[in-house]
Structures are given as C-alpha cells and as structure tokens.
Amino acid sequence: MGVPISQILLTTGFLLVLIGFWGILRHRNILRIIIGFSLIDTGMHIVLVATGYITGGTAPIIDEALGIKEAATRTVDPIPAALVVTAIVIGFSVTAIMLSFAIRLHATRKTLSIDALTESKW
Amino acid sequence: MRRLFILFVVAGFGVIFAGLVAGYSERQTLSALATFYLTEVPADLGAANVVTGILISFRGFDTLGEVAVLFMVAASVGVILASEPGDKPHLMSAMGGKGQGPSELVRNGAEVVLPLIFLFGIYVIMNGHLSAGGGFQGGAVVASGVMLMMLAYPTGPLHHGFLSITETLAGVFYVCIGILGMVFAGGFLDSHILPLGDFGTLVSAGAIPLISILLGIKVGAELSVIIDRFRN
Numbered sequence: 001m002g003v004p005i006s007q008i009l010l011t012t013g014f015l016l017v018l019i020g021f022w023g024i025l026r027h028r029n030i031l032r033i034i035i036g037f038s039l040i041d042t043g044m045h046i047v048l049v050a051t052g053y054i055t056g057g058t059a060p061i062i063d064e065a066l067g068i069k070e071a072a073t074r075t076v077d078p079i080p081a082a083l084v085v086t087a088i089v090i091g092f093s094v095t096a097i098m099l100s101f102a103i104r105l106h107a108t109r110k111t112l113s114i115d116a117l118t119e120s121k122w
Numbered sequence: 123m124r125r126l127f128i129l130f131v132v133a134g135f136g137v138i139f140a141g142l143v144a145g146y147s148e149r150q151t152l153s154a155l156a157t158f159y160l161t162e163v164p165a166d167l168g169a170a171n172v173v174t175g176i177l178i179s180f181r182g183f184d185t186l187g188e189v190a191v192l193f194m195v196a197a198s199v200g201v202i203l204a205s206e207p208g209d210k211p212h213l214m215s216a217m218g219g220k221g222q223g224p225s226e227l228v229r230n231g232a233e234v235v236l237p238l239i240f241l242f243g244i245y246v247i248m249n250g251h252l253s254a255g256g257g258f259q260g261g262a263v264v265a266s267g268v269m270l271m272m273l274a275y276p277t278g279p280l281h282h283g284f285l286s287i288t289e290t291l292a293g294v295f296y297v298c299i300g301i302l303g304m305v306f307a308g309g310f311l312d313s314h315i316l317p318l319g320d321f322g323t324l325v326s327a328g329a330i331p332l333i334s335i336l337l338g339i340k341v342g343a344e345l346s347v348i349i350d351r352f353r354n
Contacts, residue, residue, distance in 0.1 A: 004147075004148040005148070006146070006148045006149075007143060007146065007148065010142070010143045010146060011143055014136075014139035014140075014142070014143060017135070017139070018132055018135060018136055018139065021131065021132050021135055022128065022132050025128040025131060025132070026125075026128055051146075051149075053148065053149065054148075054149050054150065054151070054152060055148050055149070055150055059254065060160060060171070060172035060173060061170060061171045061172065061173075061252075061253060061254060062164050062170040062171075062172070063170060063253075068164045068165070072152065072157045072160045072161050075152075075160060075172070077149070077152055077153065077156045078156060078159055078160065078172045078173045078176055079153075079155065079156055079159065079176070081173045082173050082176040082177050082181060085173075085177060085188075085258055086184065086188055088258075089188045089191060089192060089258065090188075090191065092192075092195075093191055093192065093194075093195040096195050096199055096348055097195060097198060097199065097202070099352070100198075100199045100202040100203050100351075100352070101202065103202075103203060103352070104202055104203065
C-alpha cells in the first residue's frame with residue numbers, strides 16, 4: 001500500500017505552488033512571472049482535487065459500472081471537482097489579463113522586464 | 123540579500139505546506155453534503171454525471187457568474203490591448219512585409235484536424251450530463267480549434283462581430299432559461315422546466331443538456347474572442 005494517493009497528490013501540488021512562488025519572486029521577466037502564476041494555479045487545482053479523494057473511490061459518474069444505489073458509497077467527493085472548474089476559469093482569466101499586460105509592456109517599453117515599470121514603485 | 127529573503131519566504135511556505143500534508147489523513151467517508159449531491163443529482167435531476175449536475179443546477183448561479191467573469195476578461199483584454207490610432211497599420215504592414223504566412227504543414231493539418239476538433243468539442247458539450255465533460259470543457263476544446271483556425275488562416279473568415287453576437291445570444295438565452303425556471307419550476311435555473319426523460323439517454327435530465335449547450339457556445343465564443351483580441 002505505502003503512501004496514500006491523496007498524500008502524493010498533495011505533495012505534488014504544494015511543490016508546484018512552491019516552484020511558482022520561487023519563479024514569481026526570483027525573476028524579473030514578466031513572462032516567467034506569468035508562468036509562475038500558472039504553476040501556482042495548477043498546484044492549487046491538484047491540492048483541491050486531492051482533498052476530495054476518498055480511499056478506493058471512483059469518478060462520480062453513474063453508468064453500468066456504478067449503479068445509482070452505490071453512488072453514495074463508492075465515489076469520490078464531487079464538490080471539490082465542481083469547485084476546481086471555477087478555479088480553472090479564474091486561473092485562465094488571470095493568465096489572459098497578465099499576458100495582455102505583457103503585450104502592453106513590450107509595446108510601450110520594448111522590454112519584458114518589470115523593472116521598466118517605475119511609475120508605481122514606492 | 124534579495125536571494126536570501128526569497129529563500130526564506132519559499133522555505134516558510136514549504137514548512138507550512140509540509141505541516142498541512144503531514145497532518146492530512148486520507149478521507150474514508152463522504153461528507154453529508156457530498157452524500158446529498160450523490161443521491162439527489164441522479165434521483166431528482168436525472169443527470170448521470172454528478173459534477174455537471176452540481177455545476178449546472180445546484181451551483182447554476184455561480185456558473186453564470188463564471189461566464190460573466192469570462193465576459194469581463196474578454197472586455198478588459200480588449201481595453202488593455204486597444205491600440206492607439208496609427209499603431210495598427212504599422213503592425214499590419216510589419217506582418218505583411220515579412221510575408222510569413224502559415225506553412226503548408228499547418229494549413230493542411232488544420233484541414234484534416236479542424237472538423238475532428240469541432241466534432242469532439244460538440245460531443246463533449248452534448249454528453250456533459252452523461253459522461254466526463256460539459257459546457258466549459260467542450261467550449262475550451264472548440265476554442266482551441268478556433269485558435270488552430272486562426273493560425274492556419276490568419277486573414278480567415280472569422281468575424282469578430284459574429285463571435286460577439288453568438289456570445290451575447292447564448293448569454294441571453296441562458297438567463298431566459300433561468301427566468302423560465304423561476305416561472306415554471308422551483309427557482310432560478312431550475313432544470314425541471316423540461317421532462318426528465320429516460321435516465322442515461324442523450325435527451326434527459328430536464329434542461330441540463332440545453333443549459334450545457336448554451337454554456338458551451340458561450341464559453342467557446344468568449345475564449346475565441348479573447349484569442350482573437352490577442353491576435354490583433
């Protein structure tokens with residue numbers, strides 16, 4: 001048996017989040033920062049789905065293999081899966097907005113480094 | 123100095139996360155809410171895919187909000203990327219001057235793959251209440267096909283106005299179905315306005331397939347609008 005599946009998934013997800021944090025803080029190139037944000041998003045999705053796992057559970061879709069009667073006993077928690085759809089949409093939105101900022105930055109300053117943005121620096 | 127500070131922050135988060143992982147024990151039983159959803163969605167809504175049932179019926183209002191978020195993103199990307207007068211012709215001439223159209227490979231590949239991508243997207247949307255999939259997922263598949271189309275035919279037949287009108291109409295119909303639910307059934311976006319039908323068939327689960335299709339059209343059109351904005 002060894003380590004439970006949800007533990008492995010949680011570790012993977014949190015590691016991705018940490019790599020994302022590192023990327024955001026370490027780099028000045030806006031594209032790398034965007035990649036860092038995407039990594040945090042992905043890691044968080046994995047963590048959310050992992051918290052919904054029930055030992056030995058299957059996907060909450062009723063078909064020949066999973067009757068209506070046993071649906072409540074043999075499946076994983078469907079709520080995190082439904083929430084992750086929201087999270088994916090929000091992550092996509094954040095990425096799209098940041099990419100348009102990157103395009104804007106490159107159009108006006110001819111660089112992708114966020115050091116070029118000095119107006120709002122304190 | 124800066125590097126040390128970053129290391130400190132990341133290590134701090136690492137310690138917090140490690141504590142969370144170490145303290146987590148895999149769940150053995152479902153919560154009462156999950157059990158309610160797992161019994162009510164097939165029995166009351168007639169949808170085989172419990173996640174779609176939750177998304178479109180129980181959390182339908184939230185899904186409408188997500189679509190509104192996508193619309194807002196499309197609008198704000200348009201605002202941010204709106205070019206100053208005199209900027210656009212320069213861009214167009216720069217693209218045309220190089221003469222870098224899509225290669226043979228992309229164009230021929232698109233001709234073969236595009237119908238399949240669109241068909242798969244429609245399949246995923248239509249079967250959202252029966253198998254893994256649904257409006258969001260299928261819409262994203264359709265939008266990826268649109269992206270390939272834009273790559274293969276940069277001056278292609280895709281009109282921005284067409285996408286906007288499709289998106290708007292899908293949104294209006296979505297809200298109309300929600301209001302119909304208020305009039306004829308229990309509340310906003312209630313899927314009981316249509317008969318439940320036979321469990322597990324394509325036309326079943328009340329209004330869920332209809333809402334799913336509208337959602338798919340709307341998401342596909344919105345993502346296409348965003349991709350289109352980035353293209354210009």
